[in-house]
Amino acid sequence: MPTVYNKKRTSRRPTKTRTGAGSTMPRFETVQVxxxxxxxxxxxxxxxxxxxxxxxxxxxxxxxxxxxxxxAIHHVLAGGELEDRLLKNEGDPAIVEELERRMKQVIEETxxxxxxxxxxxxxxxx
Numbered sequence: 341m342p343t344v345y346n347k348k349r350t351s352r353r354p355t356k357t358r359t360g361a362g363s364t365m366p367r368f369e370t371v372q373v374x375x376x377x378x379x380x381x382x383x384x385x386x387x388x389x390x391x392x393x394x395x396x397x398x399x400x401x402x403x404x405x406x407x408x409x410x411x412a413i414h415h416v417l418a419g420g421e422l423e424d425r426l427l428k429n430e431g432d433p434a435i436v437e438e439l440e441r442r443m444k445q446v447i448e449e450t451x452x453x454x455x456x457x458x459x460x461x462x463x464x465x466x
Contacts, residue, residue, distance in 0.1 A: 376449040376462045382442045389435065 375383075394400035402410060409426075416422060430436070446464055453462045 374462045376446060376453055376464075378442060378445040378449045379462070379464060382439070382446050385439065385442060 390403050391406050392400040393403050401407075412422060412426065450462045450464045454460050
């Protein structure tokens, strides 16, 4: 778990904030994460293409198809297997090629940054 930098607390758990008649709700905090520049550009492009959707900031959700894909990734990471074919229809070949190229650049750049630093300084976003 990344370290949360907050001068007021040393705990890693979210603090509780009162919200009404004695109820409490977790207050979430941000952390600083270093991304390779290509990782940032990849994420930004994914957002532009609709990976997240919602009526306004603070009410965003994963696009339903992206949510299904994330569930599949979670199963693979937990030891599950995928079938040979996931897609019902193929997407725009030019955008698919662009995203695949960007992801290749993300991995290459992140590996170079981490190799030069001698530790994991940047992360890969997927």
